Amino acid sequence: MPTTPPVPPVPADPLRAVAVGVLNLSGLGLGYLLIRRWIALAVALIVTGVFVATALPADPDGVSGGVLAGYVVFLLLTVVHGALRGLRTRLSFPSQTPLALLLGLVMLVVPAGAVVYYNGAKDDATQQMLLDRLDKADQLVQAAKAKPFETAKSDYNSALGSYQDLDSEHRGSKAAKKVPDRLQTFYTVIGTPYDQKKFCDAIDPLEYLRTVPQHVDSRTLGSLTGWPDDRLATSLYECGMTELTTPAPDAATDGGKLGQLLTEFPKSPQAAKVEPAVRANIDATAKGLGGADPCGTTDRLRALGSDAAALPGDKAGITDALTADSHRVDGYVETGTYNCGLSQYRSGSFDDALTTMNDFTGKYPHDKNRPLALKIAIAAEIATKVPAAGKKVPTLGSGGSISVTFTNDSPDAVEILYTGAVTGSFTLKGCSGCSRYSSDALAQSQACKNTGRHYAKRTLHVPAGTSYIMQKPIDDADSATPIADSHKFSSGYIYTECAYVLESYNF
Known part of the structure; x- marks a missing residue:
């Protein structure tokens, strides 16, 4: 083949x-x-x-x-x-x-179309991711709504960070276009305590909202930029008035919330109401000086005076008015101190009454009530030893038909306090050559009976009836114990009182 x-x-x-x-x-x-x-x-x-x-x-x-x-x-x-x-x-x-x-x-249309399709799908996935991020931020805000602000603050920060990132880094996205509406909700949720008239609770959240423009573009915020200001000023005023009327034991000494209002919003309508409100509160409180609790009222007035003096009124132009309010409080406190001491005396709180009246007479030497306050202080001091001495409020009366002569057989000066129908005190200087007695029996037999000594003497005239007399050393460093007792004086008698010091070596 x-x-x-x-x-x-x-x-x-x-x-x-x-x-x-x-x-x-x-x-x-x-x-x-x-x-x-x-x-x-x-x-x-x-x-x-x-x-x-x-x-x-x-x-x-x-x-x-x-x-x-x-x-x-x-x-x-x-x-x-x-x-x-x-x-x-x-x-x-x-x-x-x-x-x-x-x-x-x-x-070649196939790979080109695939690229176009893929880029579109990628954009859609990106948009969905951003929307999911927006939704997560919204959920944080809604969940934080039920928490106290300090606890929820970290959630608010996270949500705000997401809004800020969407607005600045993804401005043309669907999520970014929704940020302004979400910020409106953000502000409304955080400002809820204000809407509920919980003004003290609203202050920190509103202060926080004032920091948002530091993170979010003002064009995005729009009218929200100034949204917290008036609300914060109102909250500071209302909360400050609560502090003014019911001060806490640890109240701030820098003016508190009212001071913050006058500093941050000195030209606001709320700041303009501060001084008239302080003045009205002082006057309203002062009406209680004649009531059942003059001591508590006086303490509140002192606090109001301190508050008025502490308020920073320079920026608001009310410093002079606040100073005048503080001075008006001083007048009310003067009256209140006397009323407080009188109330303490009448209620049997003689130690407190003595302290208050001594403070009053020492601080207000020209007050019209000072003479009676001195006598109330005397009666209160005697009543700390003999409570019956404080049954009646002393009067300014003096003199009487009964002669009582006091002699000091003591080397130290002594003060004689007396109360009853008349009230007063006087001093007997010490006796040169006199000494303390070692026993009560020796004192009873020898005190004030040495004719060769020059005893200090003072004759007092009192009305008939019961008087209460205290003898005490003048020197506060003297360890001698004062004595007080009641004496019933009758007409037709001449009375003598002998003051001496009994020294016990057993005690």
Whole structure:
């Protein structure tokens, strides 16, 4: 049999090579399909499928750079490999090379469309991610609403950080366009205590809202920029008035909330109400000086005077008015101190009455009530030893028909206090040469009976009836114990009293 002649090689066709390479550029291995390279076609489809599975669903971060670079390299390799194989391999369909090249160019729409689709899906994923972030911030705000402000503050900070990031870093996003409305809700939620008229509780949240413009653009905030100011001024005024009328034991000495109002909002309508309110409160409180609790009223007036003096009125222009209010309080306190001491005396609190009346007489030497206050202090001191001495309030009366002579048989000066129908005191100087007695029996037999000594004496005239007399050392450092007792004086008698010091060595 004759030998079959060898098949002549296919002439090289650069246009065909380009067509195969361009067809492979679609990522579907179509160039391999036209030259019947089935294994290469399968590899191309598998790699493209894996890449698509990795890229979808679209993620806001997109495909990782390594995966994308690897796939691009693979596509370039299929282009080069396909072109080399197509250089001398006839096409199965279509047989005309120009038509295959046209088909390859048309098929480039596939990767281009895939890129457009993927970018759109990526944008949608990004928008959804930003919306989710916005929703999470909204949930933080709503959850924080039920918590105390200090506890919820970290949640508010987190939500505000999200709003600020969306507004500044993603301004054109759907989420960013919703930020102004969310900030309106943010302000409303934090300002809830003000709407509930819990003015003291509203101060810290409103102060916090005043810091928001430091983080969020004023164009985004709009009218919210000044939203807290009037509310904060009102809260400071209302809370400050509560502090003024019911001061806490540890109340601030810098003017408290009213001082803060006068400092932060000195020209506000609320600041203009401070001084008239302070003045009215002082006058209203002073009406209680004649009531059942003059001591408590006086203490409240002192606190009001301190508050008025502590308020920083310079910026608001009310310093002189506040100073006048403080001086008016001083007058009320003067009256209140006397009324307090009198009330303490009448209620039997003689130690307190003595302290209050001594304070009054020492501090107000020109007060019209000072003479009677001195006598009340005397009676109160005697009543600390003999309570019956304080049954009646002393009068300014003096003198009487009964003569009582007091003699001091003591080396130390003594003070004689007396009360009853008349009240007063006087001093007997010490006796030169006199000494203390070592026993009561010795004192009873010898005191005031030495005719050779010059005893200090004083004769007192009192009305008939019961008087209460106290003898005490003048020197506060003297350890001698005062004595007090009641004495009933009758007409037709002359009475004598002898003062001496009994020293006990057992005690």
